[in-house]
Amino acid sequence: MRSFPTSTSPKFPYFLTVFFLFLSTSNSQNFLRRGSSLSVEDDSDILISPDKTFSCGFYGMGQNAYWFSIWFTNSKDRTVVWMANRDRPANGRGSRVSLRRDGAMVLADVDGSIIWETNTSTNARRAELLDTGNLVIKGPGGKILWQSFNFPTDTLLPKQFFTKNTKLIARLHRESFASGYFSFFFDNDNVLRLIYDGPDISSIYWPNPEFDVFQNGRTNYNSSRIAVYDEMGHFISSDQFQFVASDMGSLRIKRRLTMDYDGNLRLYSLNNDTGLWMVSWEALSQLCHVHGICGRNGICVNTPEPKCSCPPGYEITEPGNWNKGCKPSFNETLSQSQQVKFVQLPHVEYWGFDLNYSPSISMDSCMTLCLEDYRCKAFSYRVTEKRLCFTKSVLFNGYQSPSFPANIFLKLPVSVDASELATLTGTDLVCQSAESETIIGPPSMYNINNKKMRWVYLYSFASAIGFIELLFVASGWWFLFRKQGVPNLVEDGYHVILSRFRRFTYAELKKATRNFKEELGRGGSGAVYKGILTDERVVAVKRLENMYQGEDVFWAEMSTIGKINHMNLVRMWGFCSEGKHRLLVYEHMENQSLDKHLFSPKFLEWKDRFGVALGTAKGLAYLHHECLEWVIHCDVKPGNILLDSEFEPKIADFGLAKLSQRGGNSSDFSRIRGTKGYMAPEWATNLPITAKVDVYSYGVVILEIVKGIPVSNWVIEGGEEHESELTRFVKVVKRKIHRGEDSWIEEIVDPRLNGQFSRNQAARIVEIGISCVEEDRNKRPTMDSVVQALLECQDEPKNQFSDSQ
Numbered sequence: 089m090r091s092f093p094t095s096t097s098p099k100f101p102y103f104l105t106v107f108f109l110f111l112s113t114s115n116s117q118n119f120l121r122r123g124s125s126l127s128v129e130d131d132s133d134i135l136i137s138p139d140k141t142f143s144c145g146f147y148g149m150g151q152n153a154y155w156f157s158i159w160f161t162n163s164k165d166r167t168v169v170w171m172a173n174r175d176r177p178a179n180g181r182g183s184r185v186s187l188r189r190d191g192a193m194v195l196a197d198v199d200g201s202i203i204w205e206t207n208t209s210t211n212a213r214r215a216e217l218l219d220t221g222n223l224v225i226k227g228p229g230g231k232i233l234w235q236s237f238n239f240p241t242d243t244l245l246p247k248q249f250f251t252k253n254t255k256l257i258a259r260l261h262r263e264s265f266a267s268g269y270f271s272f273f274f275d276n277d278n279v280l281r282l283i284y285d286g287p288d289i290s291s292i293y294w295p296n297p298e299f300d301v302f303q304n305g306r307t308n309y310n311s312s313r314i315a316v317y318d319e320m321g322h323f324i325s326s327d328q329f330q331f332v333a334s335d336m337g338s339l340r341i342k343r344r345l346t347m348d349y350d351g352n353l354r355l356y357s358l359n360n361d362t363g364l365w366m367v368s369w370e371a372l373s374q375l376c377h378v379h380g381i382c383g384r385n386g387i388c389v390n391t392p393e394p395k396c397s398c399p400p401g402y403e404i405t406e407p408g409n410w411n412k413g414c415k416p417s418f419n420e421t422l423s424q425s426q427q428v429k430f431v432q433l434p435h436v437e438y439w440g441f442d443l444n445y446s447p448s449i450s451m452d453s454c455m456t457l458c459l460e461d462y463r464c465k466a467f468s469y470r471v472t473e474k475r476l477c478f479t480k481s482v483l484f485n486g487y488q489s490p491s492f493p494a495n496i497f498l499k500l501p502v503s504v505d506a507s508e509l510a511t512l513t514g515t516d517l518v519c520q521s522a523e524s525e526t527i528i529g530p531p532s533m534y535n536i537n538n539k540k541m542r543w544v545y546l547y548s549f550a551s552a553i554g555f556i557e558l559l560f561v562a563s564g565w566w567f568l569f570r571k572q573g574v575p576n577l578v579e580d581g582y583h584v585i586l587s588r589f590r591r592f593t594y595a596e597l598k599k600a601t602r603n604f605k606e607e608l609g610r611g612g613s614g615a616v617y618k619g620i621l622t623d624e625r626v627v628a629v630k631r632l633e634n635m636y637q638g639e640d641v642f643w644a645e646m647s648t649i650g651k652i653n654h655m656n657l658v659r660m661w662g663f664c665s666e667g668k669h670r671l672l673v674y675e676h677m678e679n680q681s682l683d684k685h686l687f688s689p690k691f692l693e694w695k696d697r698f699g700v701a702l703g704t705a706k707g708l709a710y711l712h713h714e715c716l717e718w719v720i721h722c723d724v725k726p727g728n729i730l731l732d733s734e735f736e737p738k739i740a741d742f743g744l745a746k747l748s749q750r751g752g753n754s755s756d757f758s759r760i761r762g763t764k765g766y767m768a769p770e771w772a773t774n775l776p777i778t779a780k781v782d783v784y785s786y787g788v789v790i791l792e793i794v795k796g797i798p799v800s801n802w803v804i805e806g807g808e809e810h811e812s813e814l815t816r817f818v819k820v821v822k823r824k825i826h827r828g829e830d831s832w833i834e835e836i837v838d839p840r841l842n843g844q845f846s847r848n849q850a851a852r853i854v855e856i857g858i859s860c861v862e863e864d865r866n867k868r869p870t871m872d873s874v875v876q877a878l879l880e881c882q883d884e885p886k887n888q889f890s891d892s893q
């Protein structure tokens with residue numbers, strides 16, 4: 089864990105205080121009249137509860153995603169407690185929420201589509217944000233017609249009733265507000281429970297599923313199904329479950345009960361000096377008891393922080409995303425004749441999904457049971473007073489605990505190397521890879537009343553969002569304050585925020601690049617130079633040109649890139665902002681960009697071309713979906729895809745799309761970026777820009793990867809005058825596929841490959857490419873599904889290589 093530099097932290101709250109003062113003085117209205125609305129562009133368009141505890145308005149994340157939300161005004165990370173429609177963010181331009189004349193409260197996107205609405209009718213008078221954090225729509229005489237308390241997202245506030253109709257659903261992961269797989273709910277037998285309800289499996293894990301209702305201290309007789317907690321921190325439920333907060337007593341403490349993305353349910357208290365949250369109760373003391381936390385086949389290990397790991401013979405399905413678990417690295421359809429072996433995993437259990445439970449049998453008999461059943465993937469054998477044998481059809485809810493009295497025996501083909509046995513090291517349960525940095529507030533230890541040191545979770549994700557938010561604000565402020573002559577405060581603010589990145593001086597970078605001697609390339613926003621830092625790291629230094637626009641671009645890059653870390657995205661090491669100079673320092677890529685390989689005499693082999701198509705798709709999918717909702721690249725092209733020494737692609741220049749200038753008068757979102765030939769048709773129309781513009785550009789790139797010729801040089805016979813070569817190409821290929829011509833793929837693939845390519849993979853890439861360049865963006869696939877489609881044809885046996893030449 090990296091610690092936050094304490095020497096600089098005291099400045100932080102000061103900066104924040106000013107920031108919040110600004111917010112609270114700019115608008116202290118707590119209601120919205122019928123016929124009026126809040127606009128996404130205007131930062132001061134928010135409702136604030138009379139005691140200022142809660143704010144309600146548009147909450148932004150990434151570059152262009154906004155949710156109509158309620159949050160704690162004074163928490164450092166502006167913790168969100170409610171969202172109107174968490175699964176569909178609104179555009180950062182032109183979106184608004186209105187209490188319409190017809191009485192319905194409506195959230196509309198820029199194109200007028202309705203993202204969310206209430207069912208209230210003409211007798212609605214006003215929407216009001218109460219001190220409790222409840223947004224209510226009132227009718228004549230103050231009658232409540234609708235209230236947000238009836239539609240919680242992942243958080244329950246004091247005095248908010250939890251009922252048979254409500255559920256707290258965790259977010260998907262810490263970088264996303266979308267509905268995830270863990271939820272807190274009243275089960276059909278009237279008992280409060282926590283469940284993992286994933287795409288293919290569901291499993292209840294709290295209260296302890298090994299015990300029955302009464303052993304867990306609950307009752308299932310009371311069907312009123314109601315629970316609530318008070319401001320003092322006392323929770324009671326109709327199934328007789330209750331708890332008190334470890335800091336119970338004070339009415340002044342602000343609390344929230346949140347179903348966290350890691351599957352634990354926690355009660356938090358806000359420290360009003362630091363703006364940070366402290367855990368004052370949690371449902372599970374050991375995170376590894378959360379089911380599904382490491383996905384299918386994954387094993388949770390306490391080290392002591394929970395980490396996920398794959399057993400021998402398995403590998404992580406999607407690095408960085410444990411929801412997807414581990415996949416076998418061998419062929420899962422074990423044939424009858426294939427030799428198998430059992431590999432022991434000491435003190436490991438996979439909970440549930442037993443094919444068979446047999447008490448009092450020997451280990452050999454247990455092994456035979458598993459051998460003879462083709463469905464059996466492993467067996468668990470416990471030597472307690474009885475000898476217990478469980479055969480497993482599905483490996484799920486895996487965890488390792490030194491005190492656990494059983495071992496798992498995994499059934500694996502003999503050919504699998506299981507030498508890494510029992511070294512379950514694991515990686516963090518976070519969206520980013522293990523080397524990632526938490527920008528503010530690393531998880532740390534707190535001493536909670538009961539004297540036990542506990543792992544406390546500072547909600548570092550939200551801090552990271554807070555970071556982005558603050559940067560947005562800080563950048564705006566910086567411009568504002570600079571003009572008014574008080575720049576130091578805000579400059580200090582962002583020094584502190586950014587202290588995680590290395591901040592370079594101009595002199596340092598000038599020296600590293602030997603006065604900007606070796607130019608590596610030149611893009612829309614500036615030239616890139618090679619440099620060597622004093623610690624001998626080779627870096628690429630991008631010098632942003634065109635100062636006026638450069639500052640925007642600079643901040644856009646800073647706010648997004650700082651948080652992004654994925655193997656298929658170029659990593660940023662630091663930056664320089666000095667006087668007029670704006671420079672960015674990136675890792676250096678040995679093999680330069682894709683165009684230098686694809687369109688030159690030293691062309692890429694097929695295997696590398698497929699790898700580049702897949703890696704690029706993964707990088708874009710990460711930008712669009714995984715870690716930061718809606719980071720749109722806007723300039724995907726071979727020149728922006730760099731290759732490392734293994735020809736693994738890394739996307740450069742992301743985050744350069746201009747910040748949506750909140751409060752500005754231009755209504756364009758980053759028009760016009762991109763490069764001719766790769767730009768989606770909607771750039772030329774008035775449609776809002778979505779991630780589908782990148783899908784289009786990606787489609788052009790992979791078609792070029794197959795053909796080996798830049799799209800600008802394609803010559804396709806036939807077609808009409810006004811049609812582009814790409815349109816013509818798509819038409820011709822579709823016709824050939826339709827006619828069932830066998831050789832169509834050979835005609836397309838780069839002849840320089842001399843027939844050395846996988847027909848199947850090439851055909852798949854062309855199909856995907858064609859669907860990506862559909863005129864109608866709704867017909868284009870998402871980058872996530874492109875990754876899936878490519879993964880399906882990733883491992884091709886050699887003999888499928890065409891030898892037709």
Ligand SMILES: *[C@@H]1O[C@H](CO)[C@@H](O)[C@H](O)[C@H]1NC(C)=O
Nearest residue numbers: 206207208209233234238253
């Ligand atoms: C609106 O929905 C709530 C909750 O679903 C329901 O109780 C209420 O009766 C509905 N009101 C109208 C006017 O349909």
Ligand SMILES: *[C@@H]1O[C@H](CO)[C@@H](O)[C@H](O)[C@H]1NC(C)=O
Nearest residue numbers: 310311312314324325326327
């Ligand atoms: C059921 O629980 C509710 C809420 O805790 C309580 O008010 C009610 O008296 C209980 N009913 C019975 C029959 O115990």
Ligand SMILES: *[C@@H]1O[C@H](CO)[C@@H](O)[C@H](O)[C@H]1NC(C)=O
Nearest residue numbers: 338340341342358359360361
């Ligand atoms: C928060 O502030 C109030 C007064 O503004 C104070 O009475 C209370 O003790 C503070 N709570 C904490 C946890 O510091």
Ligand SMILES: *[C@@H]1O[C@H](CO)[C@@H](O)[C@H](O)[C@H]1NC(C)=O
Nearest residue numbers: 418419420421422423883885
């Ligand atoms: C796995 O093995 C089965 C039987 O040997 C075979 O039919 C199947 O094609 C193999 N699958 C893969 C992906 O190699």
